[in-house]
Amino acid sequence: MIRLVRRPAPSRFWAALSPLLAVALTMAVGAAMFAALGSDPLVALRTIFWEPIFGEFAWYFRGQLLVKAAPLILIAVGLAMGFRAGVWNIGAEGQYIIGAICGAAAGLALYPAETRLIFPLMVAAGALGGFLWAMIPAFLKVRFGTNEILVSLMLVYVAENLLASAAVSWLRNPESVGFPGSRNLSRWASSANPELFANTGVHWGVVAALIAVILGHVMLTRHLMGFHIRLAGSAPRAARFAGMVPGRMVVFCLGIAGVLAGMAGLFEVTGPAGQISIDFGSGYGFTAIIVAFLGRLNPLGIVAAGLLMALTYVGGDNAASNLGLPVAAISAFQGMLLFFLLAVDVLTNFRIQIGRGAVA
Amino acid sequence: MSELLELNGLTKAYPGVVANDDVSFSIARGGIHALLGENGAGKSTLVKTVYGLVKPDAGTMRLNGSDYAPADPRAARASGVAMVFQHFSLFEALSVAENVGLGMENPPGPRDLGRRIWEVSHAYGLPLDPERRVGGLSAGERQRVEIVRCLLQDPKLLIMDEPTSVLTPQEVEVLFATLRKLAREGTSILYISHKLEEIRALCDAATILRGGRVVGECDPREVSAGELAERMVGETLTAPKSRNASVGDVVLDVAKLNLPPVSKFGAALRDVSISVRAGEVLGIGGVAGNGQDELLTALSGERLAPAGTIRLEGTDISRARPTARRRAGLLCAPEERLGHAAAPDMSLTENAALTGTVRKRLTRNGFLDWRRTRDFAQEVIDAFDVRTPGPQAAARSLSGGNLQKFVIGREVLQGPRVLVVNQPTWGVDAAAAAAIRQALMDLASQGAGIVVISQDLEELMEISDRFAALNEGRLSASVPTADLTMERIGLMLGGAHDLEAADA
8 A cells, every 4th residue: 555644844855856856757758748649759858958958059049048938937936925825826927918018008108209218117017017917816805705716817818808909909000001919119219128138038027037036035035024925825824823914915925926927028028029919928927837836936946947947938849840749749748847746746745655554 | 350451561663662662451340440641651552452453563462361452443342342532533414323323333223223322321321312413512412422332332341532631520520420330330441541630530540651661550549649640750740839929900901802703613702801910820711612712813913803802001902913912012822833823844943933023023124033033942942941953943843742832932931911822731741731831820920911721620720810711702700719619610611501420
């Protein structure tokens, strides 16, 4: 008989090792899936994980890595705060979209003025948009006890519809002839979020992600608020006893995730994406959930997890175009990563006992 | 021969600990035999061995003169051994009769079963209505269901594990009358407890376990409770020193506090009024679930109270949050150590920050000073003799007694004006319990007001100056402890309904 026996204290060894084991298991099962789809599994893994970093076109892919990783990391750091405290914001994708719309709208309202103040104003507007969108589930939860998982998730679909209407009507580029989509923000000097160093992929979003990681780490380890966040997740009753006010915690966690997701949306719409378009929402808000857990809800871990996830995006695109693997297979591959991570995570607090255990 | 059960050299080891080490004793037919020991002395392992839940590594048992080695509890029951556990295993949604039937090997038909439950329960002074749902029964009545279930199997040996921890004094009297009647009829009883006065009142033989070994056998009627305690603990216990009785102004004043229950198993607080003076210990007794949790969370600030109901040294703190109340000088230590008073997975340093940030100035501009926090944790560990590798140890790695010393010490060392503790020595070994009580009394003699909420009446008698009873969310008026008898306390605790002692 196989049983799980609770460890007296969480195992540091397994806490550190489990993400690596999850990655290994994902590769193994992923390879089997690619084989079943008719690709050589070793070639597929090589195409996804090796070529973007060391292959012939690595000079292009490496920049893409940071471009993809930045929004994931920025959003995941915010989400991790909530997940630590037991506030389940599943709607970062919506906050990301609304942040982009609000930031873009603030900028386009001033078009075609030429001043350096416009970009910071847009960043603030994007952060505010994401924040307000996240305050909807926060308010409903605190005031009426609704489930923030459902409300935040449903609001993603509302945000997607707002995005579609913005792209085809009220933010549509008046100079385009019937094409949906806003003016190109990355080509307007006042609003552009350019690559700061050539061929590195570093734009303002990467800088913001770095700052968020550092501030998030300091807050969780040194600040009383971060202590209460960890306490709320680890022992909710003890947290209330310590003086944590549950309603304020919900507002804080959703708020900070909304701000960061909104900023991520703004950096994306002014840089890599360039414009508000119907398909602007690319799933970063959902993938960031995986990144947050893969990084063990720890800002420093999230950096590594974000880069790894970006690699599966970039490498997955590479595999899709070069090997003809379906895009859905790449999504399944990313999903496996979260699945195995959560499964292996059990080993941190439990050990496996084989054979008949003694009755305590 | 008069021995029912003989244990010979029973030994059972778990990784890292020998739970039973060469344990031998015998239980007389019709005797009430006490098994006495602190937490971790090996009582549970021993009775689980007798009940077929644990297989010994070595040693033998003889029941009624023949070899006895039950493979499982079913075999034990078939041999005539029955057990009433400390934690009941009853289905709340089912009736008394259905619950009894589920625990029997060959239950009779429903009508027959109901009639037999009625007969047996009334014959032994434990009246039960077979049709009632268990969910609506009190703890004492639930215990009767368990006992009646055992009695229907006509046991030769009845094992009772800490049966009185959930009972009022009157219910305890009824239980004792039942057990004495059973013993007179020839049933042997193995009675597990750490309440010494009870054992002296009930049992005619006692085996004392310490560290898995038998350290003494005696007739508990002939030795003093103090002597029993010392043999159980293995060291001389000092009774709390009396303290100067100078009592100051009222520090905590609760006036007509009403609050709905925390959960559907709790009780609403109704018109609760409390007045505690500086230097005074107020004991609040009562059976669990009568509003203890509600009272503590209302005082700690986890739940806010209606304005004007709670005053600390004259200031209304009813609407203040926990942190503000701590700043004002009202500190609390909840009953549940793991998950309420302390975060199990966090270190003792982090747990020191849980309540200590305001009064111990552990933060600067909202940032925690981990070095000072660690020093504070170490201070608690040193002052309260908390046995642990150090402040970095996770709270859940500590034993119950050590963690409780840490939790109480953390509050005491913050120098509160008023300290409220719920069940300060629940599940704590005797030496730690004595240390905790002494710390509370020392704090009172330094001029703090203390409120001790406890189910342990002996404890309340020992340390409190005044006593009040909490029953269904109502708090009785407080009376000086010196004027009280156990009889009077029992009446104050209420719950004196449908009790009839077995005809003795």
